[in-house]
Amino acid sequence: MSTNPLLKGTLQTIILKLLEGNAEMYGYEITQKVKEVTAGEIMLTEGALYPALHKLEADGFLETFTQVVDNRVRKYYRLTEEGGKEVTSKLDEARSFIDQLQALLNLKPVVK
Amino acid sequence: MSTNPLLKGTLQTIILKLLEGNAEMYGYEITQKVKEVTAGEIMLTEGALYPALHKLEADGFLETFTQVVDNRVRKYYRLTEEGGKEVTSKLDEARSFIDQLQALLNLKPVVK
DNA sequence: TTTATATACATAATTTTGTTATGTATATAA
């Protein structure tokens, strides 16, 4: 898997948002979902994804449980209550940052 | 000065774009312009800005000249021809990334 | 007058957060 350098700083937000819309997801599923939604343009690397999931769990934003499917272990993640609040907060930040960035780069779409 | 963690990866693009619209700018001027355009929400740190300018120059995208104003030295930067092409390329990347990110975060504004 | 703030540059130490590489293990299609 390969990634975009612009991803920096947004990975946690992406994970949290996906888990807001999906109740529970496992790591590999997250990589596939991101690939699907972005038509293959954003591919999460495992070296970035798993440490990010571990950190979100350590921070109390995610909780986990495992399940064996086809003799393979899946580790499912879901939002904690704290995590639910964090989604809102991170989304606000992302929204604001995208606005400012578009202003700086003159990419602001003209509202008709 | 303080910054947004989301800035990661976009600083060079911001610098290049500002220099596309301004012919020549010096470092401090860039920090002020960014602050102004983003209503103080994005503040470039000197520890990020100056190394970024030096790198863009080393890469051949910017050229410099100095000027003394009020007994203080200013180092002006302007785009090289190579730099001009790089702006287009970086902007395309940024545009695409913002699109994908908005899709993932469900922030896509509804087109009316 | 001396102190804080603004202007103007630069760099070193550190931290964050990625990429790349490697490892383990099972299932399935070629």
Add this chain to the structure above:
DNA sequence: TTATATACATAACAAAATTATGTATATAAA
């Protein structure tokens, strides 16, 4: 039996920030 997909994890490394520090001048405030 070999490659690819599924599924996790971590170590070595690199990029790109933050934070801290340093130099120096101009100007407004205490």
